[in-house]
Amino acid sequence: MASEIPEMFGAVFEHCPDAMLVVDPYADRVLDANPAACRLLGYDRAALRGSAVSALHPDQVPALVVFSEAVLAQGHYWSADLQPRHATGAALKVEYAGAVLNGEKPGLLITISDLEARRRRQVDEAAAGYVRGGLAEWQRVERFFRDVERENQLILRAAGEGIYGVNAEGKTTFVNPAAERMLGWPAEELVGKDMHTIVHHTRHDGSHYPHEDCPIYGAFRDGAVHQVDNEVFWHRSGQPVWVEYTSTPIRDRGVVVGAVIVFRDIGHRREAEEKLRAALEEVDTLRRKLELENAYLQEEIRLEGNHRGIIGQSAAVQNLLRQIELVAPTDATVLVTGESGTGKELIARAIHEASKRSDRPLIRVNCAAIPRELFESEFFGHVRGAFTGALRDRVGRFELADGGTLFLDEVGEIPLELQGKLLRVLQEGQFERVGEERTRAVAVRVIAATNRDLRQEVRQGRFREDLYFRLNVVPIESVPLRERREDIALLASHFLRGNARKLKTSDLRLTEGDIRRLERYGWPGNVRELENVIERAAILARQGRLRLDLPDTAAPAMPAAIPLKSNALLTEADRRERDRHNILAALEASNGRVFGPEGAAARLDVKPTTLASRIKALGIRYERAQP
Incomplete structure (x- = not known):
């Protein structure tokens, strides 16, 4: 070849x-x-x-x-x-x-x-010289081999590794002093005995180790070198000795007649490796925690957008800022209430950033978005194997917020049977990960928010009274936009500047007419709806002129009907205005219900489907009653 x-x-x-x-x-x-x-x-x-x-x-x-x-x-x-x-x-x-x-x-x-x-050539050359040298040379050769044997014995005794030999029947033929020290057996009690039965009979987990599976004996059965990195020999005292060893076959004229085993104690190395593995796992846990913190912070930055401050000059906003200034330096639990879209999360962020915890993260949890079965894992974390799908350890939101602030958005959505677990960690500052018995302590400042009336929820048995009192230490109300109309122009201008930067244009302007239209509208979706309307108007703008997508004549949501003089003539716009007021009043009286005997349709004496069509045609937005 x-x-x-x-x-x-x-x-x-x-x-x-x-x-x-x-x-x-x-x-x-x-x-x-x-x-x-x-x-x-x-x-x-x-x-x-x-x-x-x-x-x-x-x-x-x-x-x-x-x-x-x-x-x-x-x-x-x-x-x-x-x-x-x-x-x-x-x-x-x-x-x-x-x-x-x-x-x-x-x-x-x-x-x-x-x-x-x-070496063989040197021996052959020496042997040839011995033959030529006669009897004297042969005597010198004999002395040489005796010296070699003595040196070999000295080497065996001085070797740091344990060394022993076995014959083809598995009987021990020699044991060096290092092996005696490591195994606790004197050589005279091992030589001639079955070594496997004495020191290698059981695996580290206590299970039986059959002779036919032993790699040491395999060396003289298959004639191959067997190397094992992680097994135990048993000390005379009954204690396991972790070893790595090599079993090498011994041949005589091509026939395997036994094996020599060289082993070393790796107990200290295993201990060091275990400590290193534990340290690496701890580092990996911290790394994952930092990665999760970063992911949460990135999510918060994305959700927050460009609006970091509370904008407004109204008395309601000034009162809100004074409340934030008073409560921020403390660690008191805060409950922020108010309609959807009024900026409850913005209030929580302002409290956090004005507190002594501002250098630690603000972790947001949308309680309404967490599946019931994953509530504990999301809040407290879990260990690998705690349940199906738990492939690795997970750090919970409370642990992520340790030293910082945890914002529980939509806290009224937490199922009743899970509220007790939340109450415990709020009261004691302690929790256990799912599947783990170790108790962990955290120092977390909690700010909760809800658009529900939690007192009503407590009365109806859907929210724990003790949890309500634990959350409602410092209540702050987020005022709806319709109650601070003097802030609408400031907020609209702020949102418009932000959208102009994103769209890379500078010719977008709000006219006096635009401002009047915005201030007349009822804003059932509050600041969030205003932000969306301005963004949509900026995108649809042509030659700098905004296109506000609002009803032609809008009024505050659910006000009392405007009285008309008996001889007044109604334009189409006036008629739409009257119908709108009338429907809003009916919806307010029926708590937002359209259908049913107490619904708005029954009060107005029209079919529910007809009323629904009129509501859609007039662009009326309203909050539906909670079931």
Whole structure:
């Protein structure tokens, strides 16, 4: 097969008796291998070409990098520390000599000297000399082998790793002192005994470890080297000793006659790894917490838009600002009430930013958007495996808001059976993640908001009275826009400037007529509706002229009907105005209901479908009654 591959590096490379490799250290690739290298490593030449150099040294990548860097830096270098793996998995004892190879194919030329073959040649040469030297030489040889055996025994006794041998029947043949110290057994009690039964009979979890599954015995059964990184041997005291070991078969004339086992105690390393793993998990938890905080903050920034301040000069707004100024420096719980769209979240943000917690996050929770079954997980977090789908630990909103402020929007939507869990953390500042027994403490300032009448909810049994009192420490009411009409022009101008920046235009203006139309309208959707109307008008504007999408003649929502003189003539606009007032009055009297015996349709003596059509035609907006 090798003769079919073109020679890449010349005849000397091909016919050199020493094993030679040409490698690209930057790409970690073997560019070529001469036949001697193929024989030494046990691989076909085609298999070696293009393979990773590091694959030949699976446990010595750092040493390989150091050797390569030294050759590149000095031009040549040698090392006896690298032990490439033979195709059978055995580690070879070799010496590497490397040199920088310049030319068309840049790389390193590595000459591999087989130390075992060198030793055999030296022994053969010495033996030939012994034969020539006669009896005296043979005596010297005998002394030499005795010295070698003595040195081997000294090495076994001095080795830091535990070493013991077993024969093909699994009986222990020798045990070095390090193995005695690590296992607590004297050698005389182990030699001749079944080692597996004494020190390797049980796995770390207490389950039985059969002989046929033991990798140590596998070495002399299949003739392969077995390496295990994480198992236990059992100390004489009954305590487990965590070890890594290698079981290498021993051959005599090609026949496997036993195995030698080298092991080391990795208990300290495992302990250090466990501490490191725990530290990394803690770091990962903190990282995920910071990521979630960042995600929540980004969401808050997106929801908040460009409107960060409370805008207005009305008496209602000035009173609101005074309340915020008084309550912000404290840690008191605040309950913000008011209709939808009046800026309850803006009030919560203003309190937070004026408080001593302003350097920590304001975490917003929309209680109405949380599924009932995920309430605990969302608020308090969970651990991996706590329920189906819990694939990793999750940090809850209370933990995210630790040291900061938690804004519970739509708090009236929390199911009754879950309100007790919220009350506990508000009272005690403690909670447990779902699936975890550890109690965690948090210091969170809570601001709640609702558009419901919680006192009425308490009377009707839909909200816990104790939770209501816990939330309603400092009540703040967000005034609807129709009750502070003098702020409409300021708010509209603010929203218009923001939209002009987004649309990159500067010719958008509000006329006096626009302002009068805006101030006449009832704004059932409050500030949020005003913001939407201005944005829509800016988008539809032509040549700087805004197109306000409002009813032609609008009036405050649900006012009393305007009396008309008996001889007054009604224009179409007046008739629409009268009908609008009449329907709004009926809706107000029926608490927003259209259908039913007490609904607005029955009060006006018209069919409910007819009234619904008129409401749509007149553009009337109203709050439907809660069921």
